[in-house]
Amino acid sequence: MSTEDALRDPGLAIVTRGLGKRYGSRVALEGLDLDVPRGRIYGFLGPNGSGKTTTLRILVGLIRPDTGSISVLGAPYDWRDRRRMFRIGSMIETPAFYPYLSGRENLAVIAAAGPPTPRRRVDEVLDAVGLHGRAADKVKGYSLGMRQRLGIAVALLSDPELLLLDEPANGLDPAGIVAMRELLRSLTAAGKTVLVSSHILSEIEVLADVVGIIAHGRLVRQGPIQQILAEGSRIRVRVEPAERDRAIALLAGLAPVDLPAIPGADPGLLSLRLAAGRSAEVTRILGDAGIWLQGLTTESDLETVFLALTAEAPTGHDRSGWGMAPPGDHA
Ligand SMILES: Nc1ncnc2c1ncn2[C@@H]1O[C@H](COP(=O)(O)OP(=O)(O)O)[C@@H](O)[C@H]1O
């Protein structure tokens, strides 16, 4: 798709093309191309310092990029557009609150300063983030996780179409992350779009439908999380060593087959770069040829993909990032 078409695509809530930002001589973003589909939870995953917060600060208009084009909710980005404030809710870095005011009072102060909101909205958002029972307590007594949730409540005040949350899972326990997923799912079920950033893979695996992986200011991978998981996943099988060569020939039509790289390793072990869901096909192909599996294991290693991609990017052989294979692949 051409840049012009992408920027006008009504199915995309955020599009960036060639986004670049430097701080002095330090390059924070370089040629960042994001496609965030509407109505989904987009996980923006990257290690510390990879440029996530810089991207979000640009998207909410706190800083300006040096290069690139942006469209948000189907329209080119207009820096003077005040209505943007109504349509985008955000939490960028841990928000500051008045410590001696309660959670509800903090929200009321912020609501009064922002776009007009109905009075009951403060209680609605407190409910949504599960803080209703603690709304009358002073914020100075809140845990980090409670402050994060109050920050999300602020972002929700104007009932925005697009929600941008920078590391929202910070300080949340696993139950808190699951509760946040339920909240974000209810928003996307209502047609809203959510972007959450994180440097922690497991958080993104729990939260997101679509993932974009950023490293050194560039997008190295983007797509539905199930697809990326499948691409990185492997099926390992063990066959009788005498049958190994025949098994390799049979399976080669399905996927590239790797042999154990370690000398002296079990000679009957084979590894296929194939989605875990296709293990039945492996079993059938071998079974039809009279080769019986002695073992089969699957791995969904987005972790391997994430680590390989993020280590790869500094000078980048494959700048598009789409063709990169996980380590150990002999393509
Ligand atoms: N205000 C700033 N001044 C100078 N360098 C900055 C500033 N903000 C971020 N950076 C640098 O830009 C890069 C990207 O930072 P950031 O966007 O905060 O990454 P992330 O949110 O992924 O951790 C890092 O190298 C960081 O040190």
Ligand SMILES: [Mg+2]
């Ligand atoms: Mg950050």
